[in-house]
Amino acid sequence: MSDLLLELRAIEKSFGSVHVLHGVDLDVRRGEVIGLIGENGAGKSTLMNIVAGTLAPSAGTMAFEGRPAQLRSVRDGRAIGISFVHQELSTVGALSIAENIFLGDYRAGPGGFVNYKAIRTEAAQVLERVGLGHIDPRTELGRLRTGEQQLIEIAKAIVEKPRLLILDEPTSSLTPFEAERLFALMKELSDQGTGLILITHRLEEALANCSRIVVLRDGRLISDRASATTGREQLIHDMVGKEATFTYRGGERGPGEVRLKVEGLKDKGFLAPIDLEVRAGEVVGLFGLVGAGRTEFLETLYGARPRTAGSVTLDGAPVAISEVTDAVKAGLFMLPEGRKSRGILPTHSVERNISISHLGQLARHGFVPGGAEREAAARRAETLNIKMGSIRQPITSLSGGNQQKALFGRALLADPRILLLDEPTHGVDVGAKSEIYDIIHGLADQGLGIIVASSELPEIMALADRCVVFAGGRIAGILSRDQMSDDAILELAFSLEADAPGTGKAPAYAR
C-alpha cells in the first residue's frame, strides 16, 4: 500500500457565477502535517469543506487511501476517516463534556440508553490526551472557557480515530500553554500515521509545527514548500502575490479638516485605548487579522458595544455616544459586517430597506409620506445602480452585491458625516466590488470621512489614504499612503501575534 492518504486533482468550485477554486492539486501522505495558509477568501475553507464532504466540488477528483472518494455529506467523510474541526464551536453548552464528546452516539446500547459509564471513562482518557485531564468529564460544557471548548471539539474528532484530521484555526482562542499541548498531540497523531491539515493565520505556528506549507491565493494553489527551507517573508510574498486587481485613485484629494477625533476609546477589556483621527475626504483603512479588534473598535465607537473610556469629537464638537441612536444623530453611520445577519431587513422590500434610517427626517408629525419615501429611495437606487426589477421587490431577491448597494443607499439617506464600513465587499462579486469602490471614493470626494475595516489587503490598497493596522485589540501601527505596501501591512498585522502567540490579546496594555 502506498503511503499516500489524500489525492486532490484539479478541484474546481463555483458558487453561482463566482469561481472560488481553480484546479487545485494537493497530496497528503500518512503522518504528514500540512499547514494551509492564505488570506481571507483565498478558498482555504472551501477546499477543506470539499475534502470533508460538506461541499461537493464542481469538477475534479479526490481519492482517499488510493480509492476514489465521492463524498456527499460530512457523514460520508467521517465514514472513511476524515474529520474536520471547524473554528466555530459546534458544542452543546447544556450537556456534559462526556456527552458532547460522544454526541449523537453516546455509546448507547440496545434500547437506546446512554452508557454513561463507558462515555465517562473514554472521555476521561481523551481529555488527558488533549491536555484537559484535570477536568471532570461530567462538567457541563457551557462552563468551560472558549479555548477549552475548542479542545473538546478536537477531543470529539480524535475519538473517532480519523486518518485525516483537518483543524481550522484551532489555536485562535487557546492559551500558549494549551497551544503547545495541542501541537504535542498533533505530533503524537502524526507519529501514529494520521495525516493532518492545519489551517492557520499564524505563520510562526505553521513554520514550527508543519512539515509542508501550502499557500492558496484567489482559489489557486500558489506554492507548496517544505517548512524547513522557507521563511515568513517568502510565505507572505506567496500569500499576497503582486497583481493588484483594483487601483487606488485617492491621491488627488487634499487632506481636509479633522472631522472625527477619537481619543482613548476603550471597551470592557479587549480594546486597548484607541486614538484615531479621520479628516474630511479621507478614507482610513483598518486592517487586521481575524480577531484583531477592527470590528470591536467600530462597534464601540458606534455605541453598539459598551464603552468604558474615551471621547469622541465630531467637527470640533464633543459628542456623547452611549447608544447607536446617539451615534446616528451625531452623524455617524455604520454598515456592519454580516449583511444577512445584521444588515438587511429580510422580509422588507428594497425601498423600505433603503429608507428605514431616513424615516425620522421624512416623517411629518410622525407620519411617513409614502410618495416622498419612494422617491428618496428610488433616487438612491438609481444613483447606486442597483439592479432590480422593482423597488418593491423583497431585498432577499437581489444578489449580494446589490443588497450591499441597497445598504449603501440606507447609509446615504441617513446623511452621515462619518461613514463606518465593516467588510463592505464581503461576499460580493468582482463587478459589484468595483462599483462599491467607486461609491466609496465618490463619497470621500464629497468630503465625508470614511473608515473602512477590511481583512482583504487588496481592498485596503485600493481604498485607503492611510492604513491603521490592528493586532490583538490595539493599533499596531499607522502607515501613510507612501509607506503602505502589502508586506509592510502584514508585517504589522502579524507583529503582535508573534509576541503573544495564542492569547489573541496583547498583554502590553493590561493595567
Added chain:
Amino acid sequence: MGGRVTRSLAQVFSHREASIALMILILFVALSFANEYFLSSRNLLNVGRQASVVAIVALGQALVIISRGLDLSVGSTLGLSAVSSAYVASVTGSQELALAAGLGAGLVVGVLNGLMVTRININPFIATLGMLSVARGVALLMTGGIPIPYTGWAQWLGAGRIGDVPFSLILLIVLVVVFHIFATRTRIGRNVYAIGDNPKAARLAGINIEGTRLLVYALCGMLAGLGGIILAGNLASASPDLGRGYELDVIAAVILGGAALSGGRGTMYGVLLGALLMALLSNAFVLLGISSHWQVVAKGLVIILAVGIDGLRRGRED
C-alpha cells in the same frame, strides 16, 4: 393565460390573510345554507360584537408579536382593568375616573411588561407569564374574589348600540383603521416591523429598539384594559376572573390573521379576520346545535391548520 391566472392566484394566497379570508368565506356560505337564521342582521351583528373584544386586545398583541415579543398577560390585565374600573366607579361614582382607572391599570401593566423585557432583559414569554399571575392575583386581592356590579359608561360601551349596530363593533372598526394607519404609515409603526424582522440590523440602523418595544407593550396593556371595560360592561359586572384564558384566544386571532411569532410579519386587518373567523366558528356551533365541547376542539384544529399550511409552504428552516 391560464398559467398567469394560476400564478396570480398563487400570489394572492401566498399571504396568509388570504387563506383566512377564504376560510371565512367558505364558512359564511356553508352557514347561510345550513341555517336560515345565520344571515339575519341580528345574528351577524352579534358575531361582530363577539369578535370585538378579542380583536381589540389582539390589535395590541399583534404589535407586540410583530416586534418579536409576546404578551401572555393580556387575559389577566383585562380582568385587573375591569375590576379597577368598576371599583373606582363604585367608590367615586365618576364615570371619567372609572374609565381612566381601567385604561390606566392596563397601561401600568403594559409598561411594567415593557420595562421587564427592555431594561432587565427578561424573555417576554417569562416576563409576561409572571405578570399573568401577578395581575390576576392583584385583581383577586382587590375584590376579595367577589364580582363588583358595574353600570354606567362601561355598560354602554359593552352592550350599547347605535341603531342596530353594537357600539363595541363600531369601536373595533375605528381602532382597526387607526392601528392600521399607525402600523403602516407612521415612523414608529414601521420601526416595529423593522425591529421584528431583524433586531440587530434595526439597532445598527439607528432605531430606538428599547423605546419602541416599551411603547408596544404599553399599547397592548392599554388595549387589554379597554377590552376589560367593554367585557365587564357587557356583563354589567366586573369579576376578578374575567378574561381567564383570554390570552390564548387573542394570540390565536393574531396568528390566524397571518402574523409570525418570529416577528416582522402581520397586519391589523389580518387580526380582524382572525378574530372574525373564531367568532364565526363559535356562532356555527351554536346555530348547528353541536356541543360546545366540539367547538373547543375545532378552534384548536383551525389554528393548527392555518399555521400548518404556512409551515408546509415555507419549508424547513433549520
